[in-house]
Amino acid sequence: MLLKRHLKNCEYECGTDEAGRGCIAGPVTAAAVILPESFKNKILRDSKKLSLKNRSSLREIVENESSTYGVSHIFMETIDEINILNASILAMHKSIEQLKVLPEHIIVDGNRFKPFNNIPHECIIKGDDKYLSIAAASILAKTYRDEYMEKIHEEFPMYNWKQNKGYPTKEHREAIRKFGITKYHRKSFRLLPEQLELNFNSIPHQTIP
Template identity: 70%
Template sequence: MTLKTQFSSFDFECGTDEAGRGCLAGPVTAAAVILPTNFSNKVLNDSKQLSEKKRMVLKPIIEELSLSYGVQHIFEDEIDSINILNASIKAMHGSIAQLNIVPNYIIVDGNKFKPYNSIPHQTIIKGDSKYLNIAAASVLAKTYRDLYMEKIHEEFPMYNWKKNKGYPTKEHRAAIEKYGVTKYHRKSFRLLPEQYCLDL
């Protein structure tokens, strides 16, 4: 399916998406992207449908050709404090705030969002596989988060974050069981062993 350039008829429509919502460790990361109305790219799609290599090829293309983009991490302590849904929305708001063009419309991947500065918005289920600006945001959110997880992997290589990126793989859970948790783990999530979870 060919992705549409944008949802609305506004000149500066921003697409936003997040990555890392279901992870046990690391931040939730969101990106916001405003693309030119004539933007096209045959490869760009929902980041989950793309190989890591393709995402890394697309990253500088999106950064160069977008009218504006922003990326925001929300880290573990804040996720534990305000919960993952609120942290995801806060990350999206933060990424939109970084744009050097004020968007006049926002489209959001998924079905949950809170109004941002009275700018009209629309949530779109699977929006990252329907609209190029959300797909571009999904690629930036995923690549920036992956690069961060590869960096902190060097500090705690036993969890193999460079491969699993903090997601709850069997290997990751086994490492938590063996070595305990780190400062990068989300204590409010169901980690193993159970005593490492906060009683929230």
């Protein structure tokens, strides 16, 4: 299924999406992409519906063939301070700021956004499976975030972030129960079902001071 090239008939329409909103560890990551009119791809769609191999190859295609793109991480301390929704929107804004061309219009995956530089925008539910630029942004956001989680996995392998990418799997929650939290965990999230009955202040050096 070929996705639509744009929503508005303009040369510089930007698609933006985020990854990691539902995680309990690691950053929330967003990307913004402007694609040229000539761009076509038969397999590009929502990154969650693609294999690792396809995501990797599509990342290279998007980076090489897009008119411009930006990627931004918003880290745990900021997520805890301003909440995950605001952090997700902030990540999108910061990725748009990196674009070499000012967008004429912004299309956003999901239903929440805040105006950016008075540029018209539209939120689109499941937009990453409808529009090429949002799908391209979803590819970049997911692959860049996965890459980050695989990197910090080496520092704390007991949480298996290489596999779960920071999502609250049973294995991840059991590791928190056993080892406590790290500087990469989102302290404002419900990390364990019983609202973290363990005392974070008593956890050894891994805990954020």
